[in-house]
Amino acid sequence: MRPARRGFKHQTAVSTGEINRIIIVGAGQAGGETAQRLRQAGFAGDITLIGEEPCAPYQRPPLSKAYLAGKLEMDRLLLRPPSVYAEEHISFLPSMKAVWIDRATKKVRVEGGRELPYDALVLATGARPRKLPLVGADLDGVRLFRTAADVDAIRPRFVSGAKLVVIGAGYIGLEVAAVARQSGLETTVIETAVRPLARVTSPEVAGFFLDEHTRQGVRFVLGGQPAIIKGQDRVTGVGLADGGELPADIVIAGIGVTPETTLAQHSGLAIDNGIVTDAECRTSDPHIFAIGDCASRPMAHFDGRVCRLESVHNAVEGAKIVAALITGQKPHAVEAPWFWSDQYDLKLQIAGLFQGYDHVVFRGVMADRSFAAFYYKGDKLIAVDAVNRPGEYLGAKMLIQTGRSLPHDVITDETRPMKELVASAR
Numbered sequence: 187m188r189p190a191r192r193g194f195k196h197q198t199a200v201s202t203g204e205i206n207r208i209i210i211v212g213a214g215q216a217g218g219e220t221a222q223r224l225r226q227a228g229f230a231g232d233i234t235l236i237g238e239e240p241c242a243p244y245q246r247p248p249l250s251k252a253y254l255a256g257k258l259e260m261d262r263l264l265l266r267p268p269s270v271y272a273e274e275h276i277s278f279l280p281s282m283k284a285v286w287i288d289r290a291t292k293k294v295r296v297e298g299g300r301e302l303p304y305d306a307l308v309l310a311t312g313a314r315p316r317k318l319p320l321v322g323a324d325l326d327g328v329r330l331f332r333t334a335a336d337v338d339a340i341r342p343r344f345v346s347g348a349k350l351v352v353i354g355a356g357y358i359g360l361e362v363a364a365v366a367r368q369s370g371l372e373t374t375v376i377e378t379a380v381r382p383l384a385r386v387t388s389p390e391v392a393g394f395f396l397d398e399h400t401r402q403g404v405r406f407v408l409g410g411q412p413a414i415i416k417g418q419d420r421v422t423g424v425g426l427a428d429g430g431e432l433p434a435d436i437v438i439a440g441i442g443v444t445p446e447t448t449l450a451q452h453s454g455l456a457i458d459n460g461i462v463t464d465a466e467c468r469t470s471d472p473h474i475f476a477i478g479d480c481a482s483r484p485m486a487h488f489d490g491r492v493c494r495l496e497s498v499h500n501a502v503e504g505a506k507i508v509a510a511l512i513t514g515q516k517p518h519a520v521e522a523p524w525f526w527s528d529q530y531d532l533k534l535q536i537a538g539l540f541q542g543y544d545h546v547v548f549r550g551v552m553a554d555r556s557f558a559a560f561y562y563k564g565d566k567l568i569a570v571d572a573v574n575r576p577g578e579y580l581g582a583k584m585l586i587q588t589g590r591s592l593p594h595d596v597i598t599d600e601t602r603p604m605k606e607l608v609a610s611a612r
Contacts, residue, residue, distance in 0.1 A: 205305040205512055206231040209294050211284045211449065212310030213237025215245060215498060216478030218265045219505035220308050225274050227513040234277040234302055236284050236294070239333060242268045247498060249337050250361040251528045255368065256341065260334060287453035289471055306473055308508055309450055309461060313443035313479040313496060318353065322415030328437045331358055340436065346370025349433050351424045353412055354440035355382035357527045360395060362438055364529040367402045374405040374432050376412055376424070387540065391559050391571050394552050395529065402530060407432070445480045445494060458482060460494040467507050477504025486520045487586060488539060488568075499524045522586040531555075535576065537583035538569030547594045549578055549604075558582070560597055567591040581608040 208224065210217045213235050221235050237243070244263040252258040271278040279296070286295040293301045315330040317323060329340050344350075350366045352359045355377035366373045375382070381392040382399075396406065411427035415437060424432045445460040456462040456470040460482035467475045467483060478501040482494040499521065506518040525536040532555065543561035550557030558578035561569040567590075570582035581604040585591060590611040597607060 205229075207234075207303055207305045208232065208308065208512070209234045209236065209302055209304040209306075210308045210310060211236050211294065212312055212446075212478070212480070213239065213243045213278070213280070214310060214312050214478065214501070215243060215265065216312070216501035216504055217308070217310035218243025219502050220310060220477065220508055221271070221276050222266065223505050223509035224512065225276070227509050227515050229509070229513050231305075232277070233275075234279065234304075235271070236279045236282050236296065238281065238283050239335070240281045241334065242266070242271065242278065242280070244334065245498070246332075247526075249334060250331065250358045251365065253334070254337050254341065254344070254362065255365045263334065284449055287449060287474075289453055289474070292473060304473075306475065306512055309469070309474065309476040309480060310478045310501075310504075311446040311449060311480045313445050315439065315443050316441050318412070318415065318439045318441070320412060320415050322417060322421070323439075325415055325417045326420035327417070327435060328415055328421050328439070330439055331362065332443070340438070343436050344369050344371060347372070348435045350374070350436045350438065351376065351432050351434040352438050352440060353424070354442070355379070355384075355406070355408075356386065356440055356442065357383070357525075359438075359440035360399065360529055361527060362440065363399060363404050364402070367399075367404055368530070371436075373403070374407060374434075375399070376407045376410045376426075376432075378409065378411055380409050382406070382408075386536075387571055388543075388546050388559060388561070390546065390548075390552075391573075394573070395532075395534075398530065398532065398555075443479065443496065445482075447480060450474075450476065450480075458492075462492075465490075466511055467504050468511075475508045477501065477508060485523070485539075487522045487589075493523075493539070495523055497523065497525050522583055524583060532573055533576075535572045535579035536570065537572075537579060538567075538586045540569040540571070543568060545594070547598050549598050549600060550575060560594075562591075562594065565591060565593070567597075577604045581605065584608055585611055 221233050243265045283297045284294050293303050295301050315332045348371050350371045350373045352375045355375050363373050383392045412424050413427045414425040416423040423434050447457050450461045451457050461476035463476050463481050463483040465484045467477050469476050479496045484490040485493050510518045527534040540561040545562045547560050556574040558572040558575045572579035592611050
């Protein structure tokens with residue numbers, strides 16, 4: 187998160203009447219949602235959707251949850267049936283990579299040399315997983331975790347008794363660990379920080395999830411540093427910097443992602459922890475927008491601070507903002523950020539951004555595996571982590587959305603329903 191920054195002052199804004207051809211680079215959730223919402227808003231011009239994967243746009247969050255567990259098939263991940271793109275006259279180009287943007291002539295070049303003209307361009311290029319900077323990281327059995335193809339390669343090896351080492355204890359790492367334990371794998375998680383989820387939640391909530399995973403049989407190496415991936419043709423273990431070694435049949439790296447800005451950077455767009463945009467998702471070129479994981483924009487509910495958020499909410503919201511702007515519709519009313527994670531029978535729902543909090547109060551008891559942590563900055567409620575507490579999540583999300591708050595002693599009073607408390611908030 188960065189300090190507040192004003193939006194770009196473009197000399198020439200794009201008139202909606204001048205836009206007849208739109209190209210969307212990136213066919214993930216952000217790109218797929220943009221194409222859909224443009225049509226829903228009445229845009230009748232040409233839409234071209236370019237994606238590097240061979241399949242139509244799909245949801246990524248279930249990859250580390252139900253899809254990895256074999257509870258969802260690929261057709262249930264798809265945002266829309268593939269036939270819909272043809273029915274709505276959206277030109278979908280799968281297995282295709284955009285390699286150049288000619289901003290002067292407003293054309294996108296794809297692999298093979300073909301050039302496609304645009305009046306407005308939407309970059310929804312997402313993010314790429316960070317690779318392990320270790321010897322042996324290219325061995326068979328060592329996998330990154332970002333696409334359905336990554337999961338398809340891992341699933342046949344997710345068998346009871348197999349030894350799994352997960353490097354990284356963020357949401358994805360812990361979700362994978364949960365599925366692994368439920369599938370009978372011997373599971374170890376290595377995390378360089380002293381607790382899991384260190385970047386995204388408080389020590390108290392992180393401790394709850396650490397205890398839960400430990401109870402389920404996950405072994406943790408906290409403050410640990412992997413030094414080498416061992417094996418000949420395939421992985422056999424992970425060597426640690428302290429000289430220890432963990433046996434492994436599978437190693438999954440979940441050490442974060444890097445925004446995919448290569449195309450934007452080569453074309454001279456402003457880059458700063460992602461493609462820099464204003465609040466309307468417009469880049470330093472008035473004809474080009476950027477949304478989703480690749481973009482960094484001011485957040486309305488957080489004093490205009492510039493953030494790059496990796497979430498479904500951010501992908502969908504960017505699509506709504508751009509579609510409304512291009513079609514001349516009423517501007518989209520932005521929401522407070524929200525996220526979620528499923529681990530075992532625990533549903534963690536998050537609203538707001540907890541960074542900068544100075545006090546946390548709890549509603550419910552951790553031992554009951556049903557509670558909510560409310561984060562305050564002074565007297566202002568800025569975020570919530572709700573575990574198996576959908577009412578508290580929805581209530582806090584509404585409060586953050588509307589800029590209201592509740593005193594600490596009031597929000598912890600469980601004799602009063604959350605809905606009643608929200609109605610009384612100022």
